[in-house]
Amino acid sequence: MNIDGTPTRTLRAHPGTRVIDIIDQTRLPHALHWVRVGTLDEAAHAIRAMQVRGAPLIGATAAYGLAIALGAAADDAGLEHAFDLLLRTRPTAVNLQWALTRMWQRLQPLPPGERVEAAWREAAAIADEDVAQNLAIGRHGLRLLRQVPRRHGSVLNLMTHCNAGWLATVDGGTALAPVYAAYDAGLPVHVWVSETRPRNQGLLTAWELAQHGVPHTLIADNAAGILMREGRVDAVIVGADRIAANGDVANKVGTYLKALACADNGIPFYVAAPRPTLDFDLTDGRYIRIEEREAGEFRHVHGIDAHGQPSALQQLPDGEAVANPAFDVTPARLVTAIITERGDCPASPAALQALYPEESHG
Template sequence: MNINGIPTRTLRAHPEQRVIDIIDQTRLPHALHWVRLTTLAEAAHAIRAMQVRGAPLIGATAAYGLAIALGTTADDTHLASAAAVLRSTRPTAVNLHWALARMEKVLRTVPPELRCAAAWAEAEAIAEEDVAQNAAIGQHGLKLWNDLIVADGQTLNIMTHCNAGWLATVDWGTALSPVYAAHDAGVPVHVWVSETRPRNQGLLTAWELEQHGVPHTLIADNAAGLLMRSGKVDAVIVGADRIAANGDVANKVGTYLKALACADNGIPFYVAAPRSTLDFACADGADIPIEERDGDEFRLVHGLDQHGQPAALRQLPAGEDVANPAFDVTPNWLVKAIITERGVCPASQAGLLALYPEEAGV
């Protein structure tokens, strides 16, 4: 998507140097800062510390991180060890595990001395597929918006939660891809962006929408229900970190509450995600691991000080007992439909298998 009118992706690979550049998303929205990853440890830290966020981007970064780790040659032990380091960084986003499993499957068929080149090629393929799949999600989602527009020129009001735009992927985004498709097609669209505490990923959504010229309004998380009740929301769309075989959806904590408010107000609640987010081996949402993150993410508030420098302000004593779950699970019956690169389907096992019949029996 665009930054200052310039088409930009979240990740830049340099195979000849065996490094990648990423946008350090912990510095956004205050500063656009690129970081070069040169080692396995740096790639793992980038994922764990949320310098890269969003399930699809985490998967792509992990794939490149494995390529970085292999060097000029890699036996099976080295390959497995490097993959284990990356796999341990984030438990909930299934794209991470999907990408690493795909990389290992391909690389184990290649002689050790050829694995470096093969790893970079496969990582690039994963990244390019992510871009194409997200663009397709945008076009499928755009067709849904047409059913919500009742008069020419009427503004379509969409609400989202967390960041599922191009910053969460290699490009285009998942939940925001249909928004960008509508905007680029000339459909008047406005986005209600919830702040998404405590990591405030909604600020990243607002930043990227501003860069692309999409009208939007940032709101406190707790304002979402009031806006729905007041008739100011036509639809809610979110991304996902894992979708179980029955259509249950794990996404940023707070998503479930928005889905409940949608149900109470007759507002469609959509989930957008590529194939890599679908976990057909996971029966339902009860089997999805929920990441518990460091309590200081809640105890401290990050921003800029009076001199414009990054700073942290303590809002709770260091010893205050807090819970900081990163995700929640929205049951399938609250989801109007799931939008993937193959089309739109009901949030059910039958619906998902209709799009992905090859996964039957997993």
């Protein structure tokens, strides 16, 4: 993606100095601020505190976090400690487990003296593959979007939830990759962006769409249904944090409600995700662990004050009981198609196996 005309990835690696730079997404959309990560604890904090967000970017950050950790301790104990610490940071996004497992399989057989250089190479490969996969998702998704009937004039009105764009990946995005491809191809496109409470990741989507010039409108989460009912939404496209072998999709909480509204109004509901988000070891979505985040995220509203400084406003008393699930699961029957780097397919075990025959466990 371009920022002020400059091609930019969300993660910058500096192998020579054994550090990475990340965008602190907790500061967006009010400020674009880069943070240097040079220790294992800093990498774990970046993931846990949501300075980096989105399943693909979490995976890439964890891979680099492991590489950084080995600079301090590359023996078996150091490798195992870093692996375990990073794995515990976020439980739902399978890309985290996938990236760390891939790093482990590459590094564990090597002598400790060879692990550091190999770790940085493998982390770079994971990052580069993410970018290539997202570009392919964009191409396949564009083909589908060209076929979507337009209900409200000539403009293709899309809706998304949370942030599954450039900021959620190393570059390119998942759910937004087809949107950017459509816009760049000259399709008249407009995006309804839901705010995605309580962390308001929709604000990040609006920020990056504005950076790319894509027309969009930010809405409250609860406004999605009426827009669909009024015929002002042609398709919904979201990302995913984990997709089970049967096509059930875990994504940011609120996704399930949008899928239900799509089903009631005959609107296509697409899920865009690369291979690392598919969990062929999980038979269905009932077994996906849903992350419960701390209550303070719900009790406070974050923004900037009249002086442009970051500020938090408490909206609930401390004693008020709060539940804060970060994700929900949309059953496969509500998903029109899953868009991956290999193409699109129905959300069914047979279709996913046909797309990835090497994953057959039979």
